[in-house]
Amino acid sequence: MQSSLGVAPNLLSARLKLLVEAGVLRTRTYQEPGSRHRQSYHLTQAGEELRLVLAALQQWGDRHRPRPSGPSSLRRTRSTGEAVSVGFIDAEGREVPCADVAFVVNRGSED
Incomplete structure (x- = not known):
């Protein structure tokens, strides 16, 4: 993960810790034969739901700030491979x- 992101180990560790504390990721301990115990990171339900927000941001960027080489990833259904939008x-x-769509103040939510 570190090499694909191109970030320093301490920065990656701090960011992963923050995502765990925020409830976006959870850790699981695993051990490969002959190696020490390590942590793997997995999305929580909140993390899965955050995919919708990230997809919306990506869709906005694809439309308003397109890359010359095209989108870095495409949104498709798993079952049919058809394109989807947010x-x-x-x-x-x-x-x-x-x-x-209008955003209306919810008077009942005022504390």
């Missing part, structure tokens, strides 16, 4: 255009 969905399962 959007607002109403209670009936229909996509709602961004221009038709």
Whole structure:
């Protein structure tokens, strides 16, 4: 992971620790034969749900800040391989255009 990200070990360790503390990742201990115990990192339910937020940011970047070489990854269904996009969905399962979405203050949430 460190070499693919190109970050210093201490920086990667600090970032992984922060993601564990935030509940995005959890650790599991494993040991390869003849090696010391190590930690592997796995997404929690919160981490899985964060994929939606990251996909929305990626979709925005692909549209408004495209890379000359194209997107770094594509969003596809596992079952059919069809392209998918991130959007607002109403209670009936229909996509709602961004221009038709309003953010309304929730008076009941004020503390």
